[in-house]
Amino acid sequence: MPTSFGEDVRRVRQARGLTQKQLGNASGYSEGYVSKVEGGTVTPSESFAAGCDVAFGTGDLFVESLRRLLNVDHPDWFAPFVELEKQASEICDYSTNLVFGGAQTREYARALLRSGQPLDTPEQTTAKAELRMERGKLHEGPTPPLLWLVLDEACLRRKVGGKAVMHDQLRHLAAMAEYPAVTVQVLPFDSGAPPAESPFTLLGFPDAIGQPPVLYSEGQGIGRVIDSTERVTEGRNLFDRLRADALSPAQSLDLIQSVMGEHTP
The missing domain is CATH 1.10.260.40 (lambda repressor-like DNA-binding domains)
Known part of the structure; x- marks a missing residue:
């Protein structure tokens, strides 16, 4: 340093x-x-x-x-989403393999960053993890946005960082599910082919700021914020279908706690 x-x-x-x-x-x-x-x-x-x-x-x-x-500033392609996320009154996210960034624990985030950016120094990895933790604080304030997460079952079972890290991550996810403004649903493997193949996030905003809803879609090393009414509507329809195919919040919490037991160190 x-x-x-x-x-x-x-x-x-x-x-x-x-x-x-x-x-x-x-x-x-x-x-x-x-x-x-x-x-x-x-x-x-x-x-x-x-x-x-x-x-x-x-x-x-x-x-x-x-x-x-x-060198821990958000990438240019991700920074616009982060700024919009801070203003959002509603966040709806579908995750296919990895837990939504705003719901990650510090060690889970560190494990992902070490794997995805192996040339970073330990200090850079730590700082980037701390930057990601700032997103999680959005859901702990006095007026948090409504957060609705649909996670593919793969998010629960992929051993990111090992058993101890995954156990803590799922425990954190279960705790978040108890927040009044947070809904967590799991899309189980036995639900069949998912309506959407790729992860995406929908952001809604208070009327007072005059910002239309947006869809955020991310691929390998690049992401886009889309404000096209047609694309946002398509995203909303996909999210509704994902919610319908997913387990109920209570059933999802039971599954999270069950898989958490499987990750016990």
Whole structure:
């Protein structure tokens, strides 16, 4: 990890007349953590960078600096979807093999990132996983969007990261299913040929922002946000058929908990 970030933190901290302990208190971290960041012996978290920006009054300077250092900005083709997702009042997602990004655990995300981007440094993998965790926070706030997930049974059974990682991932999914604004359904193997072959996400928005619904579709290394009324309607019809073929939410939760037991380390 380059030390320039830590050096910048130290210089600005000293210019503001703050001790390491004061910066730690302001950012929610210990004095020892601040010392390690400034010395370049620990990779700072994005939440620490955000805490520095608050403590220093620097906007998002340190958050952006950290992202540039670690090269963890969302790809150009994915960034538009992430920004729209933050504004959405309804998120409907169909996943074929992997759990929806906004419902992934940290270790599940890390395992996927290590496999899909093997040339990244451990620091870059960690930072990208943390960036993905920010999407999950959308569903934990006071006014979360309605989230409806339809997951192919393969999402539950593919051992991403090993048994322990999968056990925790399914436990997290079962916990999310208990949220009032979240519905989780599983499309079982014995339901036959699925109405849709590829994963996709539908986003709906509050009337106040004037944004029409969109369909997000992703292939290998590329994704598109589509606002064509015809394509969005087709996507909605497909999602309705997927929901009809899937197990009920209660049956889905039973299956998730059953498969979670199979992944017990």
